[in-house]
Amino acid sequence: SLIGRLMFEVPEEMGLIAVAGRQTQGKGRGGNVWLSPVGCALCTLHISIPLHSNLGQRIPFIQHLVSLAVVEAVRSIPGYEDIELRVKWPNDIYYSDLMKLGGVLVNSTLLETTFHVLIGFGVNVSNSNPTICINDLIAKFNREEGTELRPLSSDCLIARTVTVLERLIELFQEKGPNGVLPQYYKYWIHSGQRVRLGEDGAPAWIVGIDDFGYLQVHQEGRAVQSVHPDGNSFDMLRNLIVPK
Numbered sequence: 001s002l003i004g005r006l007m008f009e010v011p012e013e014m015g016l017i018a019v020a021g022r023q024t025q026g027k028g029r030g031g032n033v034w035l036s037p038v039g040c041a042l043c044t045l046h047i048s049i050p051l052h053s054n055l056g057q058r059i060p061f062i063q064h065l066v067s068l069a070v071v072e073a074v075r076s077i078p079g080y081e082d083i084e085l086r087v088k089w090p091n092d093i094y095y096s097d098l099m100k101l102g103g104v105l106v107n108s109t110l111l112e113t114t115f116h117v118l119i120g121f122g123v124n125v126s127n128s129n130p131t132i133c134i135n136d137l138i139a140k141f142n143r144e145e146g147t148e149l150r151p152l153s154s155d156c157l158i159a160r161t162v163t164v165l166e167r168l169i170e171l172f173q174e175k176g177p178n179g180v181l182p183q184y185y186k187y188w189i190h191s192g193q194r195v196r197l198g199e200d201g202a203p204a205w206i207v208g209i210d211d212f213g214y215l216q217v218h219q220e221g222r223a224v225q226s227v228h229p230d231g232n233s234f235d236m237l238r239n240l241i242v243p244k
Contacts, residue, residue: 018044039127041154045162047169049108049115054176055169056115059108061177061213063091064184065168066104066119066161071187072168073160074134079149083137087188089215093123097189099132121161125154177211184209197227 093102
């Protein structure tokens, strides 16, 4: 991509962002395709993270910060705090725990002592298909609560997300994971969720994420263990964590 080639050419203090109205080759994790109809907020962002920093030492955490930034971008607007946008580990944005309406894809390249990180996210803002969109949730909230919250635009969501992400990264660099985890847990869908490890696995309970952003699960009589997101898929419908 153009931004992928440009990111090594621009001065380190300069940011790069690409915003698309349509995407023809949207990608998801594991080779999945991301459908990108009009009304979807689509963005690729380049950031530089020093290797010898809190986040540089825990680079998988970036996808969690971006997912949180999208949710926070909406729910930090006065009046919009109860719009049921949530985070699904490791990189999805959900309506409650029911339906996906956004995703995040992160690619990082280490050059000397700097991570060059390309962050892509796509979020359904005003397109009701193929699943549901943020403005549907706002309209539903207005109907149920008698409020008159205005719909959001893709540009507004992208601008707010980038601003919130900047603040979350600063917080992480200053305080490490504990600086952002209380916020993350407030919006994630997994608290105390019961899962099985593998098709025939014993039941386990999700307890949180560890210092590197991996999911922590607890089985009765055993120590808490971490589950790596790239080696596992998390099947929400069956509450099953299966090794790929």
